[in-house]
Amino acid sequence: MATDSILLVNDIPDHRSTYEAAFRARGYQVRLASSGSDALVMARHTHPACVIIDVRLPDMTGWELCRHFKADKRLSSVPVVMLAPDVSRETLHATRLSGCASWMMRPGSPHDLVHAVEHVLSHGGSHPELHNAMIGARQCPACERDDVRAGVRIGPVQYFMCKSCNMRWRVEAAGEATA
Numbered sequence: 001m002a003t004d005s006i007l008l009v010n011d012i013p014d015h016r017s018t019y020e021a022a023f024r025a026r027g028y029q030v031r032l033a034s035s036g037s038d039a040l041v042m043a044r045h046t047h048p049a050c051v052i053i054d055v056r057l058p059d060m061t062g063w064e065l066c067r068h069f070k071a072d073k074r075l076s077s078v079p080v081v082m083l084a085p086d087v088s089r090e091t092l093h094a095t096r097l098s099g100c101a102s103w104m105m106r107p108g109s110p111h112d113l114v115h116a117v118e119h120v121l122s123h124g125g126s127h128p129e130l131h132n133a134m135i136g137a138r139q140c141p142a143c144e145r146d147d148v149r150a151g152v153r154i155g156p157v158q159y160f161m162c163k164s165c166n167m168r169w170r171v172e173a174a175g176e177a178t179a
Contacts, residue, residue: 004049004121005029009039009065010083011058015106019052022110023117034058036065043075050117054083054106066098079120083108086149086163142167 006023010016011034020030031046033039036057043051051069055062062082069075079101084091086105095103101120104112139146140162147163161168 005031005046006117007031007033007039007043007046007048007051009033009036009051009057009062010054011035011056012054015054019110019113022114026114026118028114036060036062036068039065040068040072040075043069043078044072047074048078050121051078051080052083052113052117053080053100055085063094063098066100070099081113081116081120083113086147089146140165140167141169 006028008016008019008023008030010019010032016032016034020032023030031042031048033042034057036059039051039053053062053065057065060068066080066082069078069080080099082095082098082100082103083106084095084103091103102116104116140148143162143165145162145164149161149163159168159170
Protein backbone atom coordinates (compact mmCIF):
# COMPACT_ATOMS: atom_id res chain seq x y z
CA MET A 1 0.00 0.00 0.00
CA ALA A 2 1.17 3.49 -0.85
CA THR A 3 1.50 6.28 1.70
CA ASP A 4 2.48 9.09 -0.64
CA SER A 5 0.54 12.34 -0.63
CA ILE A 6 -1.26 13.28 -3.84
CA LEU A 7 -2.61 16.75 -4.65
CA LEU A 8 -5.59 16.56 -6.99
CA VAL A 9 -6.52 19.85 -8.69
CA ASN A 10 -9.94 19.65 -10.31
CA ASP A 11 -13.00 21.88 -9.95
CA ILE A 12 -15.61 19.24 -10.83
CA PRO A 13 -16.90 17.67 -7.56
CA ASP A 14 -17.88 14.32 -9.14
CA HIS A 15 -14.45 13.90 -10.75
CA ARG A 16 -12.65 14.89 -7.55
CA SER A 17 -14.58 12.42 -5.39
CA THR A 18 -14.20 9.54 -7.86
CA TYR A 19 -10.46 10.07 -8.29
CA GLU A 20 -9.99 10.64 -4.56
CA ALA A 21 -11.70 7.32 -3.73
CA ALA A 22 -9.47 5.42 -6.17
CA PHE A 23 -6.30 6.89 -4.66
CA ARG A 24 -7.45 6.34 -1.06
CA ALA A 25 -8.28 2.71 -1.90
CA ARG A 26 -4.61 2.30 -2.91
CA GLY A 27 -3.40 3.86 0.36
CA TYR A 28 -2.57 7.37 -0.84
CA GLN A 29 -3.20 10.49 1.21
CA VAL A 30 -5.19 12.84 -0.99
CA ARG A 31 -5.50 16.59 -0.77
CA LEU A 32 -8.02 18.38 -2.96
CA ALA A 33 -7.93 21.81 -4.58
CA SER A 34 -10.48 23.32 -6.93
CA SER A 35 -8.39 26.20 -8.26
CA GLY A 36 -4.83 26.87 -9.30
CA SER A 37 -4.22 29.45 -6.60
CA ASP A 38 -5.49 27.10 -3.87
CA ALA A 39 -3.30 24.32 -5.26
CA LEU A 40 -0.15 26.46 -5.10
CA VAL A 41 -0.78 27.45 -1.48
CA MET A 42 -1.61 23.88 -0.48
CA ALA A 43 1.43 22.40 -2.26
CA ARG A 44 3.82 24.86 -0.61
CA HIS A 45 2.57 23.72 2.80
CA THR A 46 2.29 19.98 2.17
CA HIS A 47 4.86 19.25 -0.58
CA PRO A 48 2.99 16.33 -2.22
CA ALA A 49 4.69 13.39 -3.92
CA CYS A 50 2.70 14.09 -7.10
CA VAL A 51 0.20 16.65 -8.41
CA ILE A 52 -2.65 15.84 -10.79
CA ILE A 53 -4.01 18.84 -12.67
CA ASP A 54 -7.04 19.10 -14.94
CA VAL A 55 -6.32 21.56 -17.75
CA ARG A 56 -9.62 23.40 -17.13
CA LEU A 57 -9.56 25.35 -13.89
CA PRO A 58 -11.58 28.43 -12.91
CA ASP A 59 -8.65 30.82 -12.36
CA MET A 60 -5.95 29.62 -14.79
CA THR A 61 -5.29 26.78 -17.19
CA GLY A 62 -3.70 23.59 -15.96
CA TRP A 63 -0.76 24.32 -18.24
CA GLU A 64 -0.23 27.67 -16.45
CA LEU A 65 -0.47 26.01 -13.06
CA CYS A 66 2.09 23.39 -14.04
CA ARG A 67 4.47 26.15 -15.18
CA HIS A 68 3.99 27.86 -11.77
CA PHE A 69 4.94 24.60 -10.05
CA LYS A 70 8.03 24.18 -12.20
CA ALA A 71 9.11 27.82 -11.65
CA ASP A 72 8.87 27.53 -7.85
CA LYS A 73 12.13 26.24 -6.31
CA ARG A 74 10.19 24.49 -3.53
CA LEU A 75 7.90 22.64 -5.96
CA SER A 76 9.91 22.21 -9.16
CA SER A 77 10.87 18.60 -8.36
CA VAL A 78 7.27 17.49 -7.72
CA PRO A 79 6.04 15.47 -10.71
CA VAL A 80 2.84 16.65 -12.38
CA VAL A 81 0.33 14.51 -14.28
CA MET A 82 -1.97 16.50 -16.55
CA LEU A 83 -5.54 15.55 -17.47
CA ALA A 84 -5.91 16.74 -21.06
CA PRO A 85 -9.02 16.88 -23.26
CA ASP A 86 -7.63 15.24 -26.40
CA VAL A 87 -4.80 13.48 -28.16
CA SER A 88 -3.35 16.04 -30.53
CA ARG A 89 -0.01 17.56 -31.40
CA GLU A 90 -1.16 20.77 -29.70
CA THR A 91 -1.84 18.93 -26.44
CA LEU A 92 1.49 17.13 -26.57
CA HIS A 93 3.26 20.41 -27.31
CA ALA A 94 1.50 22.28 -24.47
CA THR A 95 2.25 19.40 -22.11
CA ARG A 96 5.95 19.42 -22.96
CA LEU A 97 6.16 23.22 -22.60
CA SER A 98 4.51 23.09 -19.19
CA GLY A 99 7.12 20.66 -17.82
CA CYS A 100 4.82 17.92 -16.60
CA ALA A 101 6.05 14.35 -16.16
CA SER A 102 3.13 12.63 -17.87
CA TRP A 103 -0.38 13.20 -19.15
CA MET A 104 -3.47 11.25 -19.91
CA MET A 105 -6.68 11.97 -21.66
CA ARG A 106 -9.86 12.68 -19.83
CA PRO A 107 -12.35 11.37 -19.27
CA GLY A 108 -10.44 8.39 -18.02
CA SER A 109 -11.05 5.75 -15.45
CA PRO A 110 -9.89 6.51 -11.91
CA HIS A 111 -7.82 3.32 -11.96
CA ASP A 112 -6.01 4.48 -15.10
CA LEU A 113 -5.16 7.73 -13.35
CA VAL A 114 -3.81 5.85 -10.33
CA HIS A 115 -1.75 3.72 -12.74
CA ALA A 116 -0.38 6.83 -14.47
CA VAL A 117 0.64 8.39 -11.14
CA GLU A 118 2.23 5.16 -9.93
CA HIS A 119 4.18 4.98 -13.19
CA VAL A 120 5.46 8.53 -12.68
CA LEU A 121 6.33 7.92 -9.03
CA SER A 122 8.16 4.67 -9.72
CA HIS A 123 9.90 5.62 -12.98
CA GLY A 124 10.07 9.38 -12.86
CA GLY A 125 10.27 10.95 -16.26
CA SER A 126 11.02 14.38 -17.52
CA HIS A 127 9.04 14.30 -20.76
CA PRO A 128 5.39 13.58 -21.40
CA GLU A 129 4.68 10.38 -23.17
CA LEU A 130 1.68 8.80 -24.79
CA HIS A 131 0.58 6.87 -21.74
CA ASN A 132 -1.17 3.54 -22.13
CA ALA A 133 -4.09 4.90 -20.08
CA MET A 134 -5.26 6.53 -23.31
CA ILE A 135 -5.79 3.13 -24.94
CA GLY A 136 -3.79 3.90 -28.02
CA ALA A 137 -5.86 6.22 -30.24
CA ARG A 138 -3.33 8.66 -31.64
CA GLN A 139 -4.86 9.43 -34.99
CA CYS A 140 -8.11 8.99 -36.87
CA PRO A 141 -8.37 5.68 -38.72
CA ALA A 142 -10.29 7.42 -41.54
CA CYS A 143 -8.39 10.64 -42.30
CA GLU A 144 -5.18 9.84 -40.35
CA ARG A 145 -5.15 13.25 -38.68
CA ASP A 146 -4.23 13.58 -35.03
CA ASP A 147 -7.08 15.96 -34.12
CA VAL A 148 -8.67 13.30 -31.90
CA ARG A 149 -10.95 13.86 -28.91
CA ALA A 150 -11.76 11.25 -26.30
CA GLY A 151 -15.36 10.46 -25.55
CA VAL A 152 -16.69 8.37 -22.73
CA ARG A 153 -14.55 5.56 -21.31
CA ILE A 154 -16.32 2.44 -20.09
CA GLY A 155 -14.05 -0.15 -18.52
CA PRO A 156 -11.55 -1.31 -21.14
CA VAL A 157 -13.30 0.58 -23.97
CA GLN A 158 -12.60 4.21 -24.91
CA TYR A 159 -14.72 6.07 -27.48
CA PHE A 160 -13.13 8.68 -29.75
CA MET A 161 -14.15 11.30 -32.29
CA CYS A 162 -12.07 12.97 -34.97
CA LYS A 163 -12.56 16.75 -34.92
CA SER A 164 -11.37 16.95 -38.55
CA CYS A 165 -13.69 14.45 -40.29
CA ASN A 166 -16.20 13.74 -37.46
CA MET A 167 -15.62 9.97 -37.56
CA ARG A 168 -16.39 8.18 -34.29
CA TRP A 169 -14.89 4.89 -33.17
CA ARG A 170 -14.04 2.84 -30.13
CA VAL A 171 -10.80 1.29 -29.01
CA GLU A 172 -10.54 -1.65 -26.67
CA ALA A 173 -7.68 -2.13 -24.24
CA ALA A 174 -6.33 -4.92 -26.46
CA GLY A 175 -5.65 -2.14 -28.99
CA GLU A 176 -8.08 -2.96 -31.79
CA ALA A 177 -10.13 -0.07 -33.17
CA THR A 178 -13.66 -0.61 -34.40
CA ALA A 179 -15.77 2.03 -36.10
